[in-house]
Amino acid sequence: MRRRIPQRLVRAIMVAALMTAGFNPALAASGEDIAHSGKGNDVPACVACHGEQGEGQPDAGYPRLAGLNAGYIEHQLASFADESRRNDIMAPIARNLGAADREALGSYLASLSPPKAASQEAPDQALIGAGQVLAQRGIWSKGVPACAQCHGTSGLGVGGAFPQLAGQSAVYIANQLTAWKSGGRGNDPMHLMKGIASKLDDKQINAVAAYYASLPIGVTAASKASEAKQ
Ligand code: HEC
Ligand code: HEC
Known part of the structure; x- marks a missing residue:
């Protein structure tokens, strides 16, 4: 039989994990705004492709972003912008995000944990x-x-x-x-x-x-x- 972990302990660990990840509620709120509404004319809402909660669209090749490390997300956005990672869809989006936007998006997306998006492909x-x-x-x-x-x-x-x-x-x-x-x-x-x-x-x-x-x-x-x- 599995032992139940006390809820209080789980909460304490979650808070500690968010703190070590540099979680900042104000930053995450601004990231949430860009993710859901885009920014200006040049940055579309991320959720249009990456899903309402960052769960991705597996069969279309739109990656899951929810729960990825914030620093990793920031680095990838910078790489799309400087084209050390080439992608025609992400390049124009990333070029129109500033360093503060990238940080905010990383912080927000890292904090999400929706269930895995379903694929239509039968597992082989x-x-x-x-x-x-x-x-x-x-x-x-x-x-x-x-x-x-x-x-x-x-x-x-x-x-x-x-x-x-x-x-x-x-x-x-x-x-x-x-x-x-x-x-x-x-x-x-x-x-x-x-x-x-x-x-x-x-x-x-x-x-x-x-x-x-x-x-x-x-x-x-x-x-x-x-x-x-x-
Ligand atoms: C029109 C669809 C579309 C929109 C809108 C979009 N993305 Fe993407 N994104 C993609 C695709 C496609 C890829 C995969 C690119 C590849 O294959 O390298 C991707 C990849 C990424 C990755 C790399 C993930 C990884 O695991 O390395 C990040 C980070 C990302 N997008 C963030 C964002 C953010 C933040 C926004 C909103 C500001 C956004 N995307 C808006 C289509 C989109
Ligand atoms: C020596 C360490 C190392 C090993 C072994 C390794 N990886 Fe990686 N992998 C990395 C690093 C570092 C990155 C991040 C690259 C970046 O920052 O763009 C990465 C990124 C990736 C990504 C991109 C994920 C994303 O969200 O875009 C994929 C896919 C991947 N690895 C698959 C594999 C597979 C499959 C193997 C085994 C065949 C493997 N890796 C073995 C170090 C490793």
Whole structure:
């Protein structure tokens, strides 16, 4: 039988986690405003594509933003603006956001934890199984490290540098790995991901993407805080 964790303890851990993440209610409120209403004529509402609560649209390749690390989100917006990460949809949006807007959006989106958005694609268990082996063990003969080494054993990510992959859209994950291979995404620290993605073929990319998309999200602030402490 599972032991119940006292609610008071859960709340204390959640508050601590939000504080360590630099959570600032005023900033988050301004982020919420941009996310839902856009800004001026050039920045559309983020929710139009990324979902009302940042849950994403998995089959369209619009990533889930809810619960991602605030610093990571800020960095990606800066990268779309300076085109070290090339994307025709996000570039004009990011160019029209200032540093304070990026910070506010990161703070707001990081604080959300809606359930995983449903995909219309039926899960392919064989593909997911192959992806799991790759994610947890890597491919020694090709020098591919286990993804879990950096992205966490359950894919929940580690700090601001290593993003969460669990519950992310499979289409989106596959697009990112392909973008690193082709040079469209070049903003990663020390080009860790370019080196890894270049060694994966399309089948392996689809397998590992299906695996991470299949994982539960479990990104309450409380579960992240307890994982970080282990
Ligand atoms: C018209 C649709 C659209 C709108 C509106 C939009 N996005 Fe995006 N966004 C995308 C797409 C598509 C991608 C995936 C790009 C890629 O494949 O690299 C993306 C990617 C991102 C990412 C990268 C996520 C990651 O895990 O690295 C961030 C951050 C982001 N968007 C933030 C925003 C914010 C903040 C807004 C509002 C100010 C916004 N987006 C508005 C379509 C949109
Ligand atoms: C040595 C550490 C390391 C390993 C191992 C690693 N990654 Fe990453 N990964 C990173 C870093 C760092 C980033 C963030 C890049 C950035 O800031 O743009 C990242 C980002 C990603 C992203 C983008 C997520 C998003 O929201 O846009 C995907 C997808 C990804 N990795 C998949 C994988 C897969 C699949 C594997 C295993 C085959 C793997 N990674 C192994 C370090 C690693």
